[in-house]
Amino acid sequence: MGPRTILYTGKGGVGKTSVAAATARRCAAAGLDTVVVSTDPAHSLSDSLETELGGSPTACGDHLWGQEVQAQAEMERHWEAVQEWMGDLLAERGVDRISAEELTVPPGMDELFSLLEIKRHHEEDRFDAIIVDCAPTGETLRLLSFPDVASWWLEKVFPWERRLISAARPIARGLLDIPLPSDAVFDDVQRLVENLVGMNAILRDRSSTSVRLVMNPDRMVVKESMRTFTYLNLYGYLTDAIVVNRVLPAEAAEGYFAPWREAQLEQMELVRSAFAPVPVLVAPALEREVMGAEMLDRLADELFDDVAADPWAVLHEEISRELVSENGTALLRLPLPGASKADIELKKIGLELVIRVGPHKRTIMLPATMASHRPRAASFDEGTLEVRFERDDDGVTGQRAS
Ligand SMILES: Nc1ncnc2c1ncn2[C@@H]1O[C@H](COP(=O)(O)OP(=O)(O)OP(=O)(O)O)[C@@H](O)[C@H]1O
Numbered sequence: 001m002g003p004r005t006i007l008y009t010g011k012g013g014v015g016k017t018s019v020a021a022a023t024a025r026r027c028a029a030a031g032l033d034t035v036v037v038s039t040d041p042a043h044s045l046s047d048s049l050e051t052e053l054g055g056s057p058t059a060c061g062d063h064l065w066g067q068e069v070q071a072q073a074e075m076e077r078h079w080e081a082v083q084e085w086m087g088d089l090l091a092e093r094g095v096d097r098i099s100a101e102e103l104t105v106p107p108g109m110d111e112l113f114s115l116l117e118i119k120r121h122h123e124e125d126r127f128d129a130i131i132v133d134c135a136p137t138g139e140t141l142r143l144l145s146f147p148d149v150a151s152w153w154l155e156k157v158f159p160w161e162r163r164l165i166s167a168a169r170p171i172a173r174g175l176l177d178i179p180l181p182s183d184a185v186f187d188d189v190q191r192l193v194e195n196l197v198g199m200n201a202i203l204r205d206r207s208s209t210s211v212r213l214v215m216n217p218d219r220m221v222v223k224e225s226m227r228t229f230t231y232l233n234l235y236g237y238l239t240d241a242i243v244v245n246r247v248l249p250a251e252a253a254e255g256y257f258a259p260w261r262e263a264q265l266e267q268m269e270l271v272r273s274a275f276a277p278v279p280v281l282v283a284p285a286l287e288r289e290v291m292g293a294e295m296l297d298r299l300a301d302e303l304f305d306d307v308a309a310d311p312w313a314v315l316h317e318e319i320s321r322e323l324v325s326e327n328g329t330a331l332l333r334l335p336l337p338g339a340s341k342a343d344i345e346l347k348k349i350g351l352e353l354v355i356r357v358g359p360h361k362r363t364i365m366l367p368a369t370m371a372s373h374r375p376r377a378a379s380f381d382e383g384t385l386e387v388r389f390e391r392d393d394d395g396v397t398g399q400r401a402s
C-alpha cells in the first residue's frame, strides 16, 4: 500500500491551505513522516506554516516537510519540447512571442504538472503521509480523469500517428509552411500520458487516497462543492470527508452576525442532505487568522475530534453513488440503507435530484450534461435505489419508486 494521500480541494478562500497544514501537523505529531504539498500556483503554505518553503520538501518540524511546487519549473521539465513546437507554430502565425508562450500552456496544465509531484513521492516512498493543498475548484481533478481516454489513445492510436508523422515529415517540410512535431514532442506527450495514467491509478486507490472537500456554509460555495462532489463520484475518486470551515459559533446567535448565523445553519442542512453519508467535519470561525503552529493546531483540534480522531484514517470507504450513462439514458445507483420503498419520493428540479425518504432529504447534483434528462423509472432493492433517466424535452419530473 502506498503512502496515505489526502487531497484538499474547494472554492477559493474557503480554508484549503489552513486545513491541509493543520492536517499535516497532526499527522506529523503522531509520528508519520508527512509532507504537505501545495500545488496551487498562488502559494500561501509558507505563510500558513510560517516557514519559507521551496520547490522541494523543506523540513518545518519533527516528521514534517512542506513543499510549494514550482509549476513553471515542472512545466519546463515535462513539456519543453511541446511548448517550443507550439510556440514556433503560433509565432509563425503572427502571434507575438510572449503571447505564444502563454498560449502553449492550456488552462489547468500547470497544476496538472504540479500534481505529478504526488506520483514522484509515491515512487520514492519516503513519506508516510502526503497532504495536498490543491488549487481552487476541482477542475484539475477533472483533467485527471482523462487518462481513461488517454491510455486507450496511447495504446491504439499513438503508435500509428507517430509513425505516420515520421513518414510524412520529409515530404511535409517541402509542402507545408508549418513545422510538424518532432520526436521530442512525441516523447513529451507520451511521457505525460504515461504519468497521467500512473497518477490516475494512485488517485483511484481507495485504500490509501482520498479527496476532502473544503467549504464554508455559504450557499454558492456549497452548491459549487456539490458539483465537484458529483464529478469526483463520477470519476471514481473517493471523497472520505467534507470539511465545513468558518462556521459562526453560538456566540454569534445574537447581534450583528445573527442573520448570517441563521443562514449558515440552513446551509448546514443542505450540506448534510447533499453529502450524506460522507462524514462532515466542522470548524468554527476562529477569532483571528489561522497562521503558525499554535493556530493550526487549534484548527486541527476543532476538526479532528471524536468523529474523526485520526486525520490520516480513511474516514469513509465507499463511493457514495454511481452514475452510468450511455446513449441518452443514465442510471443512478444510490445506497439508502434503512429506507423502505413506500417512503421514497423523487423530484428533479433543474440539475438537482431531490430524494425524500420519510422525513429525510437527499439532494443530488447531476452533471451538467443531464440537464434535459428526466427520471423515467425507479426501483428499490436491497437497500439500493436505482433511478433510470432518459433524455427528453417534456415529461414527468416527479415520480414514486416502484
Ligand atoms: N477557521 C478559521 N477561522 C478564522 N480564519 C480562518 C479559518 N480558516 C481559514 N482562515 C483564514 O482565512 C484565510 C483563507 O484561508 P486559506 O488560505 O486556508 O484558504 P484557501 O482555501 O487555501 O484559499 P486560496 O483559495 O486563496 O488558496 C486565511 O487568512 C486563513 O488564515
Ligand SMILES: [Mg+2]
Residues within 6 Å of the ligand: 016, 017, 018, 040, 044, 133
Ligand atoms: Mg490556499
